[in-house]
Amino acid sequence: MIHEEKENIVSEGEWRGLVLFLLFILAGLSLTPDSLLADSMFAGHYLGIPVSATDARSRAMGGVSVAISGEDFSFSNPARTATFWRSGFNATVAQDYRSLKDSNGKIGLRSTEFLAFRGIFPTYKNFIVSWGIHQWRDLTWNYSDKVRLAQLPNDLLRSFSSEGGLYVSRLAVARALSSHLALGLGMDWMIGRTDRKRILGFSNASYYNSIEVINTKYSFLRPTFGLMASYKHLNLGVSVSLSRTADVDQSSAFGTLDQNNNSVVHYTDKQTYRLKYPFCWRIGGTWKITRRSAIGLEYQVERWSQSTLSAVPPTAPADLRRYSFGLELLPSASENPLFFRKFPLRFGFSHTCYPFKIGGFKVTERVFSFGGGKYFGGNVGLADIAVEFVNRKTGVAGYPEESVLRVVFSLSAFEKWVPRPRRR
Template sequence: MIYFLLLLMGFSQETFSNSLYSKYGIGILRPYAGASYFGQGNIGIAAYSPIALQYLNPASLAYLTRTRFEGSFLFERANVKLNNNTGKFSDSGFNTLHIGIPMADGYALGFGLMPYSIIAHTYEDVVDGEYRSELEGTGGLERAFFRLSGMIGKKFAYGAGFDVYFGRLERTWRVYFDNATYNKTEDVTSTTAVGMSGHVGFLIELHQKLHIAGMINAPASLNTKTQTDYVFRTENDITEGEIKLPLTQGYGLNFKPNSRFTLLADFEASNWGSLAASEILGAKTTDTKRYGVGIEFVPSRKFNESVWKKMSYRLGFNMGNLPYLVAGEKVNEKFVNAGLTLPYNAFNSQMEIGLEYGKRGDANQIGSEENIIRFIFGIASGEKWFVRPERRRKD
């Protein structure tokens, strides 16, 4: 008997792979701070900017000075080790969309779309001379959001919004028998989910150089409809249920010792361990914690400087754990980040490039691990024609 794992790599939206651990629950979660902050540790609860959008804290919108549009593209590759077998996963495509619009009296609104989780894996189990089984997973949850932000005085920003979670999570199990007298079997379990929740945040200036911030994502209950098709038996079952998402809270620091440097630090915690297996598609869960630090260096913001001096350079680090238990143990992950911003159009627009490299899991502890590299490319724009005429703003 020979047992081995075959990991398949693909690039189209229909056939791609992301992570071995995406087979659990709702898949791999997608924390994302924004294209401008990905290279700074993919953090930024206390980050704010008049020209950059961030996803973690709605209060940051209050600092926008003109309408901003941001979109990003993601490429990810994972080298996987499972027992004595190795393989590769790869994924690429659209990542996020975010629009922020400043309004009168210090208010601002924003809306966008981002992935919340992703399921993407394909592998085989072969029993020599008997059968070959294949397990494939696709889909995930998306998060659409709408938020409002405002200021109290000049040092306290607040924000709140609502989220719509939706998606399709599909897992297919196939068995091919070596004996021609047996027919191929295929079971397809497809779950559609939709639900709403909300989020709030604040950002306070304690000192000209120091800001603190906090945010809360409220728990969510997603209504689900699961259909299981048994192809060999030409039968199907349809059941209704719920997927639960837990409370998440996070806190951040933003320290600017001078005009060139910005230091960020974040902490996030989610009580995934409070969920029953029946509330998260059969997965065994554990609470999650995530830590991160990052630094940004901007040599100059003068229009007449060289390109290299106008660029922003970032480094960061983040670590945490997945919400699932594997072999009864937590799955930890650690990443280092680097990134840069290339401004153009008199600093009204910018191109963002971010890299992240790290490790997820531990082959010695849980029998599997992944070495991961991610690449983010983003475009942010705030053209002058987005700004309302001065006369109209005075009305």
């Protein structure tokens, strides 16, 4: 734990602390590709890894969700909950198996992620009320490396880490105005924090190891509007989240570490700055091509290039753009189907350009996915699973490539006294 130093610090100690602080800034300005041994090699850039706000059913279809019918708990479109005929709850979690590959070899990492929880409740006069929370950005990472500075006789050991994330809590209401049109309104409260730590080990008795801790808190409110229209076998959906400017609170402390890793603070600082969050929209559609199959397309944009969030070179802001494609095959209607045709089968693909560039190069994510689901307990329970094969990369020379095998599991529970709605 960092604690305050006693008041009798000698001037020599203050001078040494200032020198260490300047060396700290020099050593921490940038991360080399060789340093990226992390939970995700891209999570330390800009505002972290974007996380899709969809449940396992939609993830198996490449993230297609803005115009999908049936009991799907994704957050992409507030109007889409108008298709619910009974109350239900859903929780979604994921298990990630990451593989980082660069010129130094390969490293494997594993993590469990909470993705979302949501409850949806049909109420008076066909209004559907819902509340839930989902992960929006992943800001947990850990980097370490060695660098050589001309001012130091030995290698400098650097450790950079962050814990935290950004989450969106949404209270929404939706209503079907007719059999062909539904509207929805959601109030999004984004909350989150990051605790970042940077440690420099000088490997020299003449220097104290140094530590900097930066705690950042984020919060804002903004509305999201949604519309869903259907005609015969075609569904169309669109959602829009308005731009919002809000305060960000940040506190930092810089100090030194003794041989027992106890820290002494030399400098502290607190500041509040304004951050403009981007205008976001997505549009998509699903088409029922046969009685037991449907395809879906979706396109999403977040205008981070218009945000006021600063980026440390070589990182620069860019718009997030994602397109998705999905296919769903409902269970076979035959009396004795093959085992794998007793369940809905889903397949999908998505391609995302991340909301930042590195050295002028785009950072892209490509996902192939498949999955299925099953009602149980007299149709009051629903389990969905999706398997995603994720690849993240950039064109920066020598930059590592990241592969992720992600298994997503959603579990839903519904009220039992209402007949199960059919997925249309």
